[in-house]
Structures are given as C-alpha cells and as structure tokens.
Amino acid sequence: MTIPKTQYGFVYTQANGLNLKEDIPVVEPGSDEVLLKIDAVGLCHSDLHVIYDGLAVGDNYVMGHEIAGTIVKTGSKVTLFKDNDRVAAVGPNPCGDCTTCRTGFENDCPHSAGKWFGLGVDGGYQQYLLVKRPRNLVKIPDNVDSADAAAITDAVLTPYHALKLAGVRPSSNVLFFGAGGLGVNAIQIAKAFGATVTVIDKKEKALDVAKSLGADAYYTKIPEDVEAGSFDVAIDLVGIQATFDECQKYVKPKGVIVPVGLGAARLSFDLGDLALREINILGSFWGTATDLKESFELASQGKVKPKVREAPLRELPEWIIKLKNGEYEGRVVFRP
Ligand code: NAD
Ligand code: ZN
The missing domain is CATH 3.40.50.720 (NAD(P)-binding Rossmann-like Domain)
Incomplete structure (x- = not known):
C-alpha cells in the first residue's frame, strides 16, 4: 500500500483548542518503531475536560486516546509485531523499565505521566500514528472488530481496572x-x-x-x-x-x-x-497492558459488548458538542 507523506488530523493546543489540520506529516518509523494506520478512534469525556474544563495535559499534539489500527510499516529491529497485525494502544504509554512499571503498575509510570497517547503526545485523531514504543501495543482478537477494540482501550479497560482494584x-x-x-x-x-x-x-x-x-x-x-x-x-x-x-x-x-x-x-x-x-x-487510572488483554478476552468471549456507534473522523467537532450536551448514549468511534 502507498503511505502518503501528509495526512489530516485534529491538533490540540492550549491556546486555540482542538483544530483540524490538513498537512500533518506521516513520519517514517525508525528501526525500533512501527507506523500504525488508524482504523478506529473513540471520543472520551476526558477529551472534553481537556478542551473545556482546564484539565492540563500537554500542549500541541494530536488528540484521541482510544486507538485501534493496523501496522503498515514495521521497523527492522521490531520483533513483537509485523506488518498487517491489528493492534490497540495501551493508553498510558509506559516506559516499561522503571520500578513502577516492573512491579506491575505500568499505568502509573512516572516517566510517562502527561505523555499518554492522545493526551500529551500524539494519538489517534489522524490517519497514521508513529508508535515509538511498540511494547505499548496489544493484538486485537480476530473476533473483535476495530470499532469495539478502540472503545475497549479505555471505555472498557478503565472500569475493568477499577472493578479489579475494588x-x-x-x-x-x-x-x-x-x-x-x-x-x-x-x-x-x-x-x-x-x-x-x-x-x-x-x-x-x-x-x-x-x-x-x-x-x-x-x-x-x-x-x-x-x-x-x-x-x-x-x-x-x-x-x-x-x-x-x-x-x-x-x-x-x-x-x-x-x-x-x-x-x-x-x-x-x-x-x-x-x-x-x-x-x-482508591485512585484508579486507565489500565495496564495485562488489563487490556483481559478486557479483550471478555469481549472475545462475548461477556462485554461495547456500545459503540461509528462516524467519519471529520465529524469529530460536532460529536464533541453532542457529547457535551449528552445527546447520545455509549461511545462514538471514528473511522479516519
Ligand atoms: P460520558 O459523558 O460518556 O458519560 C457520563 C454519564 O454520566 C452520562 O450518561 C451522564 O448523563 C451521567 N451524569 C453526568 N452527571 C451526572 C450526575 N450528576 N448524576 C448522575 N449521572 C450523571 O463520559 P465517559 O466518557 O463515560 O467518562 C466518564 C468520566 O470518567 C469522565 O469524567 C472522564 O474524564 C473519566 N475518565 C477517567 C478515567 C480514569 O482513568 N480515571 C479514564 C477515562 C475516563
Ligand atoms: Zn478516556
């Protein structure tokens, strides 16, 4: 497949909020990185807290933190994944190496605080995403479609983690x-x-x-x-x-x-x-890669079926207003 040099996406800045940009570069992955084609990305109320309510998380990045996609270019040193793998992002984007990560609390990784996918660093409201740490991807089961998978990365993972903690x-x-x-x-x-x-x-x-x-x-x-x-x-x-x-x-x-x-x-x-x-x-933040795998297992077994509706990504601004006004139930997930 031909990968374009530029793409459209929605960039958040503290000064100007969330805005459509037509010329975002599609970056070539390095040897230990992968390029993901975004198949589906969910809209979460946390996005609204950032845009409207002063939740301070980074500046100048592509928003969108519920991410499912297909790997379209795999760096030569990457062994965990290959081209065409369908994967979902572990939102907290942990370093994997510090004591917090190695004791199993990678969702709380202090080195990744404020550098979560789509909340601080680039996320899924675009067509392609460069993933610098492929360890923070999880394979999507064959019987779980990408729209559901996007919602599972947060709208299932977060309550799953909270209920386990409790x-x-x-x-x-x-x-x-x-x-x-x-x-x-x-x-x-x-x-x-x-x-x-x-x-x-x-x-x-x-x-x-x-x-x-x-x-x-x-x-x-x-x-x-x-x-x-x-x-x-x-x-x-x-x-x-x-x-x-x-x-x-x-x-x-x-x-x-x-x-x-x-x-x-x-x-x-x-x-x-x-x-x-x-x-x-109990404080509870998002979830770990293991929690995400378990969440996918629940979905794969049919025990949890996320309630999602689909829309084109270019309609994101109108869905943000609808979410703000409580005009729909469940999750809206975009196909870029
Ligand atoms: P949502 O807007 O889809 O759902 C919120 C629901 O709460 C709506 O159905 C609304 O009608 C209801 N509601 C609002 N005010 C209410 C009130 N006073 N009494 C009773 N019901 C009320 O939001 P969401 O995407 O499900 O997110 C929920 C919250 O979780 C948000 O604040 C979001 O930022 C947060 N969140 C936290 C984490 C975490 O890791 N801690 C992760 C994801 C989302
Ligand atoms: Zn969220």
Missing part, C-alpha cells in the same frame, strides 16, 4: 454513578464478575441502556427506601462533589469508593465518617 466479587453490591461511555461497559463487567449492580444516571435514556445491559436497579436519584451504607463498592464515573457525597453516604463500613470520573478538579470527604467507618478511597 476487589468486586459475586457477593458484591456495587453502586455506579454514570451510565455513559464507560458506565455501559462497567455494568457488563460487574455483571460478568457476578455482582449485584445499581446504576444512577441523571439521563433516562442512559438508564434504558443500563436496564438492557442487565443492571439490577437503575434510578435518576437514589430512592428513599435504599438505606445508607448499603453498598460494598461505589464507582463514581462522574466525579463531582454531589456524586462523591452520595458514594460516601451509601457505601458500607470498610466499603470502597473509586472516583474514576474527573468531573471536579478537587473533591472533599467527611473525615469523621470516613475514619469512623474505615472507608477506602
């Missing part, structure tokens, strides 16, 4: 806030773990989806007959003070709260309640 098991009573791009998959993963699932979303249409995916209970607001301290685990996929307060109220003594959503820059907790009931608050 130790969710068949006896767990789990409360979710937010049944959007991440939430619709979080419900399916928690059900695959055998948990009982209650979902709160302010949007009725999101609750219809939650119901169709097997949520045991779903409300726009927690009803009065649900007692405080009823849940083992509360996963907050919104992350504002109001939802965090509800998580603290409704989690059991020794319960776990995972504030995954980045809706507020800061959250506060009621120390008296937190300390006296020994509640655990």
